[in-house]
Amino acid sequence: MTDQIERPAGEAGIKRVVLAYSGGLDTSVILKWLQTEYGCEVVTFTADLGQGEELEPARAKAELMGIKPEHIFIDDLREEFVRDYVFPMMRSNALYEGTYLLGTSIARPLIAKRQIEIAKLVGADAVSHGATGKGNDQVRFELGYYALNPDIKVIAPWREWDLTSRTRLIEFAEANQIPVSKDKRGEAPFSTDANLLHTSSEGKVLEDPWDEVPDYVYSRTVNPEDAPDRPETITIDFERGDGVAVNGEALSPASLLARLNDLGRAHGIGRLDLVENRFVGMKSRGMYETPGGTIYSAAHRAIEGLTLDRGAAHLKDELAPRYAELIYNGFWFSPEREMLQAAIDHSQEKVSGTVRLKLYKGSVTITGRKSPNSLYSEKVVTFEDDQGAYDQRDAAGFIKLNALRLRLLGRRDR
Numbered sequence: 001m002t003d004q005i006e007r008p009a010g011e012a013g014i015k016r017v018v019l020a021y022s023g024g025l026d027t028s029v030i031l032k033w034l035q036t037e038y039g040c041e042v043v044t045f046t047a048d049l050g051q052g053e054e055l056e057p058a059r060a061k062a063e064l065m066g067i068k069p070e071h072i073f074i075d076d077l078r079e080e081f082v083r084d085y086v087f088p089m090m091r092s093n094a095l096y097e098g099t100y101l102l103g104t105s106i107a108r109p110l111i112a113k114r115q116i117e118i119a120k121l122v123g124a125d126a127v128s129h130g131a132t133g134k135g136n137d138q139v140r141f142e143l144g145y146y147a148l149n150p151d152i153k154v155i156a157p158w159r160e161w162d163l164t165s166r167t168r169l170i171e172f173a174e175a176n177q178i179p180v181s182k183d184k185r186g187e188a189p190f191s192t193d194a195n196l197l198h199t200s201s202e203g204k205v206l207e208d209p210w211d212e213v214p215d216y217v218y219s220r221t222v223n224p225e226d227a228p229d230r231p232e233t234i235t236i237d238f239e240r241g242d243g244v245a246v247n248g249e250a251l252s253p254a255s256l257l258a259r260l261n262d263l264g265r266a267h268g269i270g271r272l273d274l275v276e277n278r279f280v281g282m283k284s285r286g287m288y289e290t291p292g293g294t295i296y297s298a299a300h301r302a303i304e305g306l307t308l309d310r311g312a313a314h315l316k317d318e319l320a321p322r323y324a325e326l327i328y329n330g331f332w333f334s335p336e337r338e339m340l341q342a343a344i345d346h347s348q349e350k351v352s353g354t355v356r357l358k359l360y361k362g363s364v365t366i367t368g369r370k371s372p373n374s375l376y377s378e379k380v381v382t383f384e385d386d387q388g389a390y391d392q393r394d395a396a397g398f399i400k401l402n403a404l405r406l407r408l409l410g411r412r413d414r
Helices: 025-038 056-064 078-091 105-122 137-148 166-175 253-266 291-307 310-329 335-347 394-413
Strands: 016-020 041-048 072-076 126-128 153-155 191-194 199-202 232-239 242-246 271-277 283-289 353-360 363-370
Touching (some): 041 105, 056 072, 078 105, 078 242, 078 253, 078 291, 078 335, 105 137, 105 310, 137 153, 242 291, 291 363
Parallel strands (some): 016 041, 041 072
Antiparallel strands (some): 232 242, 353 363
16 A cells, blocks of 8 residues: 655645635735636635624725625624624633633634535635644634535645745735735734634734733723723623623623623723743733623623532533633534533523623622522521521531541551
């Protein structure tokens, strides 16, 4: 049996490719590069995940570069993103390395899923993305692609071409009449990624972890020092583990997160300066802003504290780091994530009620919670007369049984 060497994708006769396309410099260069290097037809896909940018210019730019109107997809995925990805993740209380709310990570499987759907719709035999060969996103995209279509061909230009700097990208763009925004000339001070859950910033001015993040890097939150001098109190209502209303107003998942983003922005909530361990092996320093998600996460934990049994709550806390790692590493479509999700969702059946929070200068403080499914018993826990609800003498036997092995160890080792 002889080893088979896989031929480069361009030699494999790729006819049509679906490109995850933002309309920015990188993906516009990729679009032209695919046309010239592979001689294939390009279909562009731009996802509206609530990044706050006008997306129609991406359509105009794609048309300018020769893409057929019927091969330009701009899809509003905001509700699906929050309902089917952000909320399920939030039910788990997942935090990567104890702090990161996974804003970029959780968006990638949805983009990958929609790309594969479009590829099937238009008869494409390949998909492409603009993630670099140093980052996590290449892994997240491609694990998603292969999980949903094991036979799809993937083109990752940053792993193939020799355009290794922004200067080279601009030279390629100008040589091919690709419009380049004036603010893209020269090297950008940092790179960003945004969606309805968060904004991340990495690179350049952020690469030295000792240097403080410049204030101009922040885009979604006011400086907590400049936030209002008076706190604001809000409520969030939950049903079966998902937020359904803010201040008594029923809202769709995306609208609810957007409302919390506005509140978080005004009070400087959700900033995170993090050095993290990338899946590909290196450490990186990033700045994340997750205003609404930070508020939501605190509220969700608070309503769970009232409604979840201790055993279920503590097991969830054991599972959460594993779940977070799966999301971070790109295994959303894996059977182990789905198994964990089933357990987590089962735990949320009684997680309903209202949480009251105080927002003030970058902080979120829980000030109250109530639920028709509460496991809290004031009668049992009170320091006043509990009228026989709890017999304190029972604790003696409980303690002696738990101390038995410690006493045996102590006698042996004394």
